[in-house]
Amino acid sequence: MNLFQGLHQSHGEAEAFAASMKKVGWDDEALAKVLVGDEDQSRSGPELSKSLQTSQFAVMLWLTKLLRPGDTIIDLGGAGGTFYETCTRYGLLDMPVLWHVVDMPEMIVRGRARHEALQSKTISFGSHLAEAPDSDILLALGAIQYMPDPLGETGPGILESMKALPEHVLINKVPLIDDDDVWTVQSHVTTACPYRLFNRRKFMSYFEAHGYRLHDAWHVPEITVEIPFHPERALPGLEGVYFRRDARTRSDRVEPAGWKDALQIQ
Numbered sequence: 001m002n003l004f005q006g007l008h009q010s011h012g013e014a015e016a017f018a019a020s021m022k023k024v025g026w027d028d029e030a031l032a033k034v035l036v037g038d039e040d041q042s043r044s045g046p047e048l049s050k051s052l053q054t055s056q057f058a059v060m061l062w063l064t065k066l067l068r069p070g071d072t073i074i075d076l077g078g079a080g081g082t083f084y085e086t087c088t089r090y091g092l093l094d095m096p097v098l099w100h101v102v103d104m105p106e107m108i109v110r111g112r113a114r115h116e117a118l119q120s121k122t123i124s125f126g127s128h129l130a131e132a133p134d135s136d137i138l139l140a141l142g143a144i145q146y147m148p149d150p151l152g153e154t155g156p157g158i159l160e161s162m163k164a165l166p167e168h169v170l171i172n173k174v175p176l177i178d179d180d181d182v183w184t185v186q187s188h189v190t191t192a193c194p195y196r197l198f199n200r201r202k203f204m205s206y207f208e209a210h211g212y213r214l215h216d217a218w219h220v221p222e223i224t225v226e227i228p229f230h231p232e233r234a235l236p237g238l239e240g241v242y243f244r245r246d247a248r249t250r251s252d253r254v255e256p257a258g259w260k261d262a263l264q265i266q
Contacts, residue, residue: 003187004195004227011148014183014194023191026104026146030190036080036110055220055240056086059141059172062216062242063092066168071136072098074129074166076158077143079103080111081123088120099123100132129161138166142173142223145196151206159210165245169212172240173220176200177233184227197225197233212243 005021008014018024052060067073075083078101087093099122101111108125115123126132144150144158151157159165175197186195204214220238227233 004184004225005187005192006185007227007230007233008183008185008194011183011194011196014185015148018185018192018194021185021187021192025191025193026107026188028189028191029106033110034189035082036107036114052086053222055172055218055222055238056083056141058216058218058240059083059139059170060087060090060092062168062170063087063137066137067092067095067097068136069095070097072100072133073137073139074132074135074162075099075101076129076138076140077103077146078139078141079107080114081120081125083139083141084120084123085118093122097122098133100135101125102127102129102132129158130163132162134164135162135166137168137170138162140169140171140174144171145175145198146193148194151198151202157206159207165210167245169207169243169245170240171243173223173238174198174203174240175225175235176203176239177235182233184225184233197235207243210245212245214241215244216242 006014006017008017015024075081078084080103081099081101084093084099084101093099101108101123103111103125105127108127112125138158140158147158149155149157152160175195176199177197178200181199181202182197184195184197185192207214218240220240221236223238225233225235225238
């Protein structure tokens with residue numbers, strides 16, 4: 001699952017290289033089956049059968065502190081609601097909250113079927129961030145490095161595509177480097193995906209420009225990056241961050257992006 005190949009200077013360049021090998025992107029039935037699991041509630045998704053990953057404790061810790069009754073969470077790249085099930089299993093969602101997953105259509109189809117079988121009452125699904133409900137917390141737990149323009153450099157980024165900016169942003173499993181941005185290609189079960197290593201300053205500046213401040217950060221030791229023939233780009237772990245926005249900004253609106261397909265995870 002973590003096989004990386006090549007270095008590229010843009011998402012488009014990496015995408016073209018990926019297309020020369022196999023199908024490109026996350027919108028794939030076989031990959032969705034592996035990541036989401038079966039709709040039969042007697043069977044757990046593959047992630048639920050494992051122990052919690054180290055970095056997930058940081059996200060769950062912050063959710064225990066931040067969640068309030070009536071809150072809405074957007075889970076960007078949340079597959080079929082895997083982390084929703086984890087949080088439910090550990091009692092984080094005993095209060096009334098709405099959890100909305102945004103992901104690719106194949107993930108959403110399988111996620112909906114699974115949670116209908118599980119009779120989950122507080123989770124919903126959609127394929128476009130621009131159509132997601134207003135939220136209090138945005139989660140991006142290992143997704144944004146696969147997106148073509150998450151920082152809004154050529155069009156609307158993540159935050160520009162939301163109806164309103166959330167107070168809290170929790171990002172986990174993100175590759176940050178002190179050098180210039182670079183892309184590689186990661187091979188998965190049946191597909192290959194462009195994968196971005198973000199320049200740290202550029203990444204932080206994007207959220208700061210929208211009124212966010214870094215409130216916490218943590219190491220993600222369970223995921224490493226090793227690109228053959230490019231040891232200078234090796235990462236011994238990824239990172240997690242928590243950004244918080246001033247309370248006064250909760251009523252701020254951002255311009256509708258109008259690019260409903262731009263934020264799909266390809």
